[in-house]
Amino acid sequence: MATNLLAIKGSRDGLRLVLDAAAPWDAVVQGLEAQLERGSAFFHGARITVELGERDIDDDELGQMLAVLRRHRIEAAGLASRSRSSRDTARSAGVAVRAMPRVPTGDRDDRSDAWLVRRTIRSGQVVRHHGNLTIVGDINAGSEVVASGSIIVWGRVRGVVHAGALGDSSCFIGALSLNPPRLGIGDVLSVARGDRSRSHPEVAQVVDGAIVFGAWETTRLR
Numbered sequence: 001m002a003t004n005l006l007a008i009k010g011s012r013d014g015l016r017l018v019l020d021a022a023a024p025w026d027a028v029v030q031g032l033e034a035q036l037e038r039g040s041a042f043f044h045g046a047r048i049t050v051e052l053g054e055r056d057i058d059d060d061e062l063g064q065m066l067a068v069l070r071r072h073r074i075e076a077a078g079l080a081s082r083s084r085s086s087r088d089t090a091r092s093a094g095v096a097v098r099a100m101p102r103v104p105t106g107d108r109d110d111r112s113d114a115w116l117v118r119r120t121i122r123s124g125q126v127v128r129h130h131g132n133l134t135i136v137g138d139i140n141a142g143s144e145v146v147a148s149g150s151i152i153v154w155g156r157v158r159g160v161v162h163a164g165a166l167g168d169s170s171c172f173i174g175a176l177s178l179n180p181p182r183l184g185i186g187d188v189l190s191v192a193r194g195d196r197s198r199s200h201p202e203v204a205q206v207v208d209g210a211i212v213f214g215a216w217e218t219t220r221l222r
Contacts, residue, residue, distance in 0.1 A: 004020065005019070005020045005023050005027060005028050005031035005032075006018060006019050006020060006028065006031055006032060006035060008039075008130045008148070008166075009051075009113075009130060010113045010115065010129050010130035010131045014046075014047055014048065014049065014077060015046055015047070015048040015049070015128065015130060016048065016049045016050075016051055016080070016101075017032075017048050017049070017050050017051065018051040018053075019032070019050060019051065019052055019053075019055070021052060021053035021054050021055040022055075025057070025061055025064075029064050029065060029068060032065065032068050033068050033071075036068065036069075036072040036074065037072070038166070038167060039148075039165065039166045039167070040072065041146065041162055041165045041184060041187075042128070042130075042146055042148055042162075042165035042166050043072055043074055044072070044073055044074075045073055045074075045126065046074050046075070046128055047074075047075045047076075047077040048069075048074060048075070048076065048077060049076075049077050049078045049079070049080055049098050050065065050076060050078075050079050050080070051079075051080045051081070051100065051101075052079065052080065052081040052083065052086050053081065053082060053100075054081075054082050054083055055081065055083060055086060056083045056085045056086055057083075057085075057086050057089055058085075058089060059089055059092070059093065062079075062089050062090065062093055062095070063093075066093070066095075076095055077096065077098075078090075078095065078096035078097060078098035079095050079096070079097060079098065080097070080098040080099060080100045080101075081097075081100070082100055113129075113130065113131035113132075114131055114132040114133070114134065114149075115129045115131060115132075115133050115134070116134045116136070117133070117134070117135045117136070117137070118136045118137065119135075119136075119137050120137035120138045120139075120140060120155070121135065121137065121138070121139045121140060121143040121145060121159065122140050122142075122143060123140050123141060123142030123143055123159075124142055124143065125143045125144075126143070126144045126145075126146070127143075127144070127145045127146070128145075128146045128147070129146075129147045129148070129149075130147075130148045130149075131147065131148060131149045132147065132149035132150050132151075132152075133145070133147040133149065133150075133151050133152070134151075134152045134153075134154070135151070135152070135153045135154065135155065136154045136155065137153075137154070137155045138153075138155040138156045138157070138158070139153060139155070139156070139157045139158060139159040139161060139175075139180075140158055140159055141158040141159055141181070142159060143159035143160070144159055144160040144161075144162075145159065145160070145161045145162070146161075146162045146165050147162070147163055147164075147165060147171075148164065148165055148166045148168065149163065149164070149168070149171055150163050150164070150171040150172050150173065150174075151163045151171075151172075151173045151174075152173075152174045152175070153173075153174065153175035153176065153178075154175075154176060155175065155176055155177075156175065156176060156177040156179070157173075157175040157177065157178050157179060157180050158179055158180065158181075159180060159181070160180055160181060160182045160183070161173055161180050161183050161184070162183070162184035162185070163184070163185050163186075164184075164185050164186040165184065165186075167186055167187055168186050169185055169186030169187065169188060169206040170186075170206075171185055171186065171205075172185065172203055172204060172205040172221055173185065173203070173204045173205075174201070174202070174203040174204075174216055175201065175202065176200075176201050177200070177201075177202075178202040178204060178213065179192075180192070183204060183211065185204065185205065185206050185211055186206060188206050188209065188210065188211055189211075190204070190211040200215065200216075201215070201216035201217070202214065202215060202216055202219075203215075203216050203219040203221070205219070205221060
């Protein structure tokens with residue numbers, strides 16, 4: 001991330017948004033607004049834990065941050081901080097306090113965390129992951145799967161899928177049967193293909209600014 005003011009981390013407990021603990025608060029809030037605007041396809045409707053590290057924030061500053069999240073329809077699942085003052089501020093506002101990670105967060109722009117999901121994604125369910133995502137099971141109609149990395153589905157895709165949802169058009173989507181009502185890669189979107197009978201393994205990727213589909217066994221990833 002160019003500004004280096006915040007980083008997105010994926011965990012088994014959901015998304016964690018790590019804010020720079022030393023930068024001016026106004027700059028952090030502006031960076032947060034800009035990142036959520038750029039990543040609207042990824043963040044919309046998400047629940048996230050915000051990590052503040054050692055930073056102290058008061059009621060007004062917490063209110064600013066929560067207002068930004070609400071504008072983008074994001075729910076603050078909790079706040080993690082090593083600062084007692086910040087934890088007290090969160091509790092007073094009714095925001096859950098979470099534990100800070102016990103291990104270093106590493107590279108602030110890391111997207112190396114891969115997640116394996118062994119179940120079918122049913123209608124009404126949303127799966128969101130920061131990193132590459134593999135699903136062993138179907139993505140049923142009425143469900144949604146969003147990842148900042150590539151998505152591989154060992155099953156049928158009949159729900160909405162969006163890879164590279166933070167703007168990375170180099171990602172791809174592969175499935176044994178790829179017939180979603182809507183598919184996105186990076187900032188490029190594709191609507192229903194119309195041919196619901198296609199059932200052979202396929203890969204979707206962006207070529208010359210458009211999403212193209214090819215047979216899994218013959219497609220050369222770009």
